[in-house]
Amino acid sequence: MISVTLNGETLEFDLDPDTPLLWVLRDHLGLTGTKYGCGEGECGACIVHLDDKPVNACITPLSEASGRSVKTIEGLSPDGRHxxxxxxxxxxxxxxxxxxxxxxxxxxxxxxxxxxxxxxxxxxxxxxxxxxxxxxxxxxxxxxxxxxxxxxxx
Structure with a gap:
């Protein structure tokens, strides 16, 4: 099991540790605000925060987020008023x-x-x-x- 704090909520995943974080967010959690662009970490459409630092979710394996905090666009502001x-x-x-x-x-x-x-x-x-x-x-x-x-x- 891989434990990740996502937008303030601790979640556990029983997935392949090499699964790109982008697909965990989009396919397993339905958080589609983070976009797939190039799949190579070149375009930035998939940027999320990992421990408050921007990372390309398309090339960041789930294992790298283990025990860490991830914030997506959905977590930037609960009311959209950032x-x-x-x-x-x-x-x-x-x-x-x-x-x-x-x-x-x-x-x-x-x-x-x-x-x-x-x-x-x-x-x-x-x-x-x-x-x-x-x-x-x-x-x-x-x-x-x-x-x-x-x-x-x-």
Whole structure:
């Protein structure tokens, strides 16, 4: 058995330890907010937090999460009112929306370590997630908005 704390709840899995975390989340738990993109850890659509650090769930085996904490987009905010989610709405970030959970989870990890990030810090952190629609400028604006509580009201 592999024990994982997922979005604050301890769960046990009797699965092959090499099963990618992405498939545990999507296929075994029905948490479909984390997306499958490339399956090679290159696009960032599947990013979740493992002990508060962003990881590609498509290449992270379940065994690596054993005894650790995993947070998915569903666990980012119980009511959908995380400052980043609000900023995403105000800045009208999503177009197709496919990369958004990876973008949000990456941005949340960035703000956890750099509450007032510079443009360079944003660019470095967010370079891990590909947006095929090219919403990068809106993503950057949303991150800056979320890092500035006074700007949250529009």
């Amino acid at each position: 400052p980043l989610q609000l900023a995403w709405i105000i800045e009208e970030v999503p177009q197709c929306g496919y990369c958004q959970s990876g973008q949000l989870m990456t941005a949340a990890a960035l703000l956890a370590t750099h509450p007032r990030p510079t443009d360079a810090q944003i660019e470095t952190a967010m370079s891990e997630v590909i947006c095929r629609c090219g919403s990068y400028n809106r993503i950057r604006r949303a991150i800056l908005r979320a890092s500035n509580p006074e700007a949250q009201n529009g």
